[in-house]
Amino acid sequence: MIWKNLYPNEYLDSAYDVDYEQLAALGVRGVLFDIDNTLVPHGAPATQDAIELFRKIHRLGLATCLVSNNQTPRVKPFADAVESDFLPNAHKPMPGGYRKACQVMRTDPAETILIGDQIFTDIWGAxxxxxxxxxxxxxxxxxxxxxxxxxxxxxxxxLAYRLYGQKRVTKIFLPPYQ
Ligand SMILES: [Mg+2]
Structure with missing residues (x-):
């Protein structure tokens, strides 16, 4: 059902609040990130917080890929700063870009998680x-x-997610493949 494809598995205040240790412990191997308004304000360069966040994630053994509908001049400098793989011009929410990003990280979609700020772009496609x-x-x-x-x-x-979705979706804080 289309509504279910629009619900996120989790809804948090910030990408900086995610418990990446727990994700790694549960078998997640790769993290896809939207950039604009997820990691930094729209169009802003990588901050020290972002650089440290990616260091921490990489230390946990997780791969990362920045998946953006923006073009290379926006995406590559950011990716270089945080030392991440990246996929510009990803055509979110079409599935092709997400699959390609998983190939880049060498992860299966089932052991990958996406973090983004837009339902109709980031979440729907993932x-x-x-x-x-x-x-x-x-x-x-x-x-x-x-x-x-x-x-x-x-x-x-x-609103629908708060009323109904949280009871229906599979929570991410379950072991994968369940
Ligand atoms: Mg965004």
Whole structure:
């Protein structure tokens, strides 16, 4: 059902709040990240916090890939700063880019998790690819008009998610393959 493909497995305040140790312990091997409004404000360069976050994740043995609909000039400098694989022009929410990103990380979708701030882009596409998802709150409230309109639709999805979804979706804090 389409609604279920729009629900994240978890909804947290920030990508910086995720318990990556726990994810690693549960068998997650790769993390896909959206950049804009997930890791930094829209268009901003990598911060020291982002650099340290990726160091910590890599130390846990997890692979990372930045999956962005933005182009190489935006994505590559960020990826270089955090020392991550990256996939620009990913055409989210089409599944192809997510699959390609898993190939880059050499992970199976079932042992991969995506962290992003947009339901209709990040979450929808990952769910369709069999990748578990964490939705986070956007870092910066000032957004382009097409994103603002999507946020209004997201509000309804999040309402439904709060009312019904949390009982239905498979929580990520379960061992994989269950
Ligand atoms: Mg984003």
């Amino acid at each position: 769910n369709r690819t069999g990748i578990r998802t964490i939705l986070v709150k956007p870092i910066h409230p000032k957004e382009e008009i097409q994103i603002v309109l999507k946020r209004r639709l997201e509000w309804f999805i999040l």
